[in-house]
Amino acid sequence: MALYGADVQQLKELSKLLASGSARLSGKARELDSLIGQSQYWQGQDAKKFTVEWHGRLRPLMVKASQDIEEAAKKALQNAEEQSSASMGGAAATTTGLGIQTAGARDADRWQPDRPTPEEILKQYQVSDAETTEWPSDWDPLRLVVDQKTVTEKEAELLNGLGPLELDAFKDIHDDAFEQADARFESVDRNDDQNDAFRHAYWNALMVKEYGAEWAEDYATAHEQLPGNPGPREAMDLYNNEVGRNIATDNPNASAEELADLIEKAVRNGDTVVVGPDLLPQPSNEVPPEKTGDAGDAPPVNGQDPEFNDECRTTS
Structure with missing residues (x-):
């Protein structure tokens, strides 16, 4: 045959x-x-x-x-x-739902010598500030149905490349990330703690599932280029974004609920990071939520201009 x-x-x-x-x-x-x-x-x-x-x-x-x-x-x-x-x-x-790996499961200890230290994460996971714009623009018909917000120019470019259904999905992803984070990790202000770590990782995982890993990385990275982001918070977010994308890439057949479960496990196992009392990105299982630091007390840190995927889905 x-x-x-x-x-x-x-x-x-x-x-x-x-x-x-x-x-x-x-x-x-x-x-x-x-x-x-x-x-x-x-x-x-x-x-x-x-x-x-x-x-x-x-x-x-x-x-x-x-x-x-x-x-x-x-x-x-x-x-x-x-x-x-x-x-x-x-x-x-x-294999869906069986033996699914988190980003750190391939190594027993996230903080082995071949893994970045908190100091290295703070230094390496930084991007430069970017020019901002209002999206949708004043003349865009989307203003009738979408609230205008300040975004980086790259964010606006990427959003303008999405179709109507993709834009609807983008809003649903944003809302789902907040809802799941609040349901799984209590938080006073949703910043710098396990709620924040889960939200960013899950948000990125859902974007990978909907738009692909390259688009998700481009958008999440561009988002962190908003000016004035404190250094520890920017490093934490960029690192956890990467963890979420890795989990989604490693488990392409996982449902949204399975991704949420995997990322919750990653947060509880310390595969993600939170801002520690020392204002460094520390493993999320080593700092209790009530002991996390306030990244707002730290200054911005200089970062490099990111390289974006030239074939990302935009109108340019």
Whole structure:
């Protein structure tokens, strides 16, 4: 009997290209929305006629095309995962929820010599401040449904590359991260403690699940470039972001609930860090929540400009 298969890596690349195309198409639709909304560029009967045609027929077609391409991207990725499982004799398909690794489970001790010390984390996990902007911009139709907030220019670029469904998912991810953190770790102010560590790690894990590891890393890193972030808090957040992405990458078939359980275990096992009384990033299982430090008492620390993925899903 003949066996049929597919190149897993090519399927993943196809999924990535399709997702990028979907995001660009939806982004162009939003660009046109904003241009059409600026009546100073085009006036008269032809402009009015096109506006009606755009909102009544053309834009829905673009949105539908973007959604269809996005669905094709998800199916290609699903087929890649199924093909990968089949190639391993079905072993991978049986491991969801069994033997799932946290970021630090591959080494018995996070603080072995080959692991960064708290001082090294504080120094290495820092990024430069970036220029900021208001998103959505004043002329963006999204202002009608999304509250404007100050973000870095890279954050705005990445958000502008998301389609309508992806933007809805982005808000749900944000809300879920706060809800799960509050449910699993009590906190007075949600800063610098285990609640904070869980929230950042889980937020990143969910972004990996929804948008891919590269997009998640780009966005989370750009977010930490907001000016004035205290050094210990920035190091803590960047480190825990990485832990969450690693957990999601190591467990691609895990559900959101399973990811939350894994990350809770990581926090309780000390795979994540919190701000210690000494204002250094310390293992999250070694500092009680009531003993965590206040990073606001520490100054910002200089950081390097991050390198972003050139193929991230943006409209640029």
